[in-house]
Amino acid sequence: DADVTQTPRNRITKTGKRIMLECSQTKGHDRMYWYRQDPGLGLRLIYYSFDVKDINKGEISDGYSVSRQAQAKFSLSLESAIPNQTALYFCATSDPSGRATGSYNEQFFGPGTRLTVL
């Protein structure tokens, strides 16, 4: 099945460390997104990419960077992790045409990475 995968699924790190979260997809979608989920705050967009050469900041990009290595791969980096970056991180993909599902811009989410910064 076409899927969205994230690695690692869980990560504990220390303040000041550099960490990379990886996302891969086999859906053939051009659009990819990174979100963080915090209790009571919902899902907030960190970065998004509409194709390999297109990278855009979301609403909470400070402290994060991304790399779109290929259509299928989109990585999120924390250059110097801090405790308030402790959260659940999700990668998502979409096909805005909705041809496959009939739903405009349906986003398909990976299983998430639980990151703890001590």
Add this chain to the structure above:
Amino acid sequence: QQQVKQSPQSLIVQKGGISIINCAYENTAFDYFPWYQQFPGKGPALLIAIRPDVSEKKEGRFTISFNKSAKQFSLHIMDSQPGDSATYFCAANSGSRLTFGEGTQLTVNP
């Protein structure tokens, strides 16, 4: 600033009852309003969605009601089942970007 506000934060309903979750938005440029369902340990998944030119959309036990003039929309789950226990997020789309509400944790007691 939360552009999409969702309530309640948590909801407990008895099996067979009606679950109602409400959302309000500010940006009139939003052009599509989906609801996502998230089970523990999983990523969110699309449940149902509506365009602003429609006042209601029903899929099985799930209905979205949309009030464009009030800039509000809601999810109704009829005959709620324990398997519906999950976190629900409303969202609004603009330029292929989704803005999510804060989420509602629904518990359906047997």
